[in-house]
Amino acid sequence: MVFQEERITEIGKKLHQAGMKLTPQRRATVSTLLEYQAKHLSAEELFTLIKQEEPEIGLATVYRTLDLLTELRIADRVTFEDGVARYDLRCENQQHFHHHLLCSVCGKVEEIHEDLLVEVEQEVLHKYGFKVQDHRLTFHGVCSSCSENTKQSEHGD
Amino acid sequence: MVFQEERITEIGKKLHQAGMKLTPQRRATVSTLLEYQAKHLSAEELFTLIKQEEPEIGLATVYRTLDLLTELRIADRVTFEDGVARYDLRCENQQHFHHHLLCSVCGKVEEIHEDLLVEVEQEVLHKYGFKVQDHRLTFHGVCSSCSENTKQSEHGD
DNA sequence: TTCAAAATGCTAACTAATATCAGGAAGCAT
DNA sequence: ATGCTTCCTGATATTAGTTAGCATTTTGAA
Ligand SMILES: [Zn+2]
Ligand SMILES: [Zn+2]
Ligand SMILES: [Zn+2]
Ligand SMILES: [Zn+2]
Numbered sequence: 001m002v003f004q005e006e007r008i009t010e011i012g013k014k015l016h017q018a019g020m021k022l023t024p025q026r027r028a029t030v031s032t033l034l035e036y037q038a039k040h041l042s043a044e045e046l047f048t049l050i051k052q053e054e055p056e057i058g059l060a061t062v063y064r065t066l067d068l069l070t071e072l073r074i075a076d077r078v079t080f081e082d083g084v085a086r087y088d089l090r091c092e093n094q095q096h097f098h099h100h101l102l103c104s105v106c107g108k109v110e111e112i113h114e115d116l117l118v119e120v121e122q123e124v125l126h127k128y129g130f131k132v133q134d135h136r137l138t139f140h141g142v143c144s145s146c147s148e149n150t151k152q153s154e155h156g157d
Numbered sequence: 158m159v160f161q162e163e164r165i166t167e168i169g170k171k172l173h174q175a176g177m178k179l180t181p182q183r184r185a186t187v188s189t190l191l192e193y194q195a196k197h198l199s200a201e202e203l204f205t206l207i208k209q210e211e212p213e214i215g216l217a218t219v220y221r222t223l224d225l226l227t228e229l230r231i232a233d234r235v236t237f238e239d240g241v242a243r244y245d246l247r248c249e250n251q252q253h254f255h256h257h258l259l260c261s262v263c264g265k266v267e268e269i270h271e272d273l274l275v276e277v278e279q280e281v282l283h284k285y286g287f288k289v290q291d292h293r294l295t296f297h298g299v300c301s302s303c304s305e306n307t308k309q310s311e312h313g314d
Numbered sequence: 315t316t317c318a319a320a321a322t323g324c325t326a327a328c329t330a331a332t333a334t335c336a337g338g339a340a341g342c343a344t
Numbered sequence: 345a346t347g348c349t350t351c352c353t354g355a356t357a358t359t360a361g362t363t364a365g366c367a368t369t370t371t372g373a374a
Contacts, residue, residue, distance in 0.1 A: 021371070023321065044361075058323040063362070079236045083331080084361070101287045110287070116280060120273045121296070128269065129301030130258045136295045139278070144286030178340080180352070201330075215354040220331070240361085241330070 028054035029065045033089045040086040103143035185211035186222045190246045197243040260300035
């Protein structure tokens with residue numbers, strides 16, 4: 001909770017640098033994003049949660065705030081297979097967006113915060129002349145617990 | 158054009174194997190996907206194009222056909238920043254979806270058909286126990302022609 | 315305190331995508 | 345041919361996520 005406050009005021013500074021204000025609505029949005037980190041909530045899901053902290057807030061404001069945070073690279077927008085935009089707070093001092101593991105069996109979404117692409121991106125620069133600034137990487141497959149379950153049920157045959 | 162016909166009949170076989178028919182509407186959809194390969198068209202964009210070949214076709218059929226092709230792994234669905242689903246015909250004998258380079262200056266979308274992630278995916282298996290079946294990788298950055306233009310205008314200063 | 319700019323809430327509008335449903339075509343068995 | 349079944353289709357209605365418009369409120373500097 002103390003960390004949260006620090007983080008929020010820090011984000012407030014970034015907003016001020018861009019000539020914008022940390023209004024109560026924006027504060028509530030950021031704090032909810034912090035609280036539900038790595039949950040990949042949609043704008044509407046966030047809206048209902050934020051309302052608990054800031055009941056007067058409107059849906060449009062949530063959308064506007066999320067757009068703002070995305071532009072300032074405080075948050076990242078990511079879309080999985082259902083086509084709904086979801087939001088992640090960008091980790092501090094993280095240059096690039098983190099990666100996601102999407103289990104096709106249980107539907108779970110895991111995160112990888114390690115940047116596995118440094119070499120790949122150099123290769124892309126050399127071979128294709130493309131200067132990578134950021135990336136979106138999602139792996140589709142079977143998570144560790146699901147493949148263990150499969151193994152066990154195979155033993156049972 | 159000859160190659161197209163071959164490709165279409167080959168896809169027709171895959172449909173038959175799955176107990177489905179290559180109807181005129183589906184044929185027209187596949188042929189349009191082939192014709193506009195690597196254009197990353199949305200369902201509605203495809204719809205207006207397909208109508209030229211098959212004017213009686215309805216939008217719902219296009220959606221249904223694209224779903225079908227995606228399930229049979231004949232096509233791949235990909236979503237960029239605007240949140241709209243776009244469709245790529247999967248290259249023959251290609252295990253994984255290809256990658257995309259999205260230029261933030263000119264908006265161009267390039268493709269990389271080389272699978273750069275073999276080692277990364279082994280790392281993911283060893284470190285996280287996650288068995289990768291497929292992936293979605295998009296790089297955001299500056300394409301080669303745009304960075305050359307930037308260099309030239311810097312010279313001009 | 316005044317005032318302009320920024321931000322907000324409400325609602326309507328828009329768009330992509332899906333669901334529904336009443337036909338049609340194709341395949342097979344008489 | 346005839347019926348029967350299954351699959352497929354087009355039109356339309358509906359849903360859900362998102363954006364636009366606008367009047368009102370809040371904010372922070374002068
Ligand atoms: Zn995440
Ligand atoms: Zn799983
Ligand atoms: Zn592509
Ligand atoms: Zn470019």
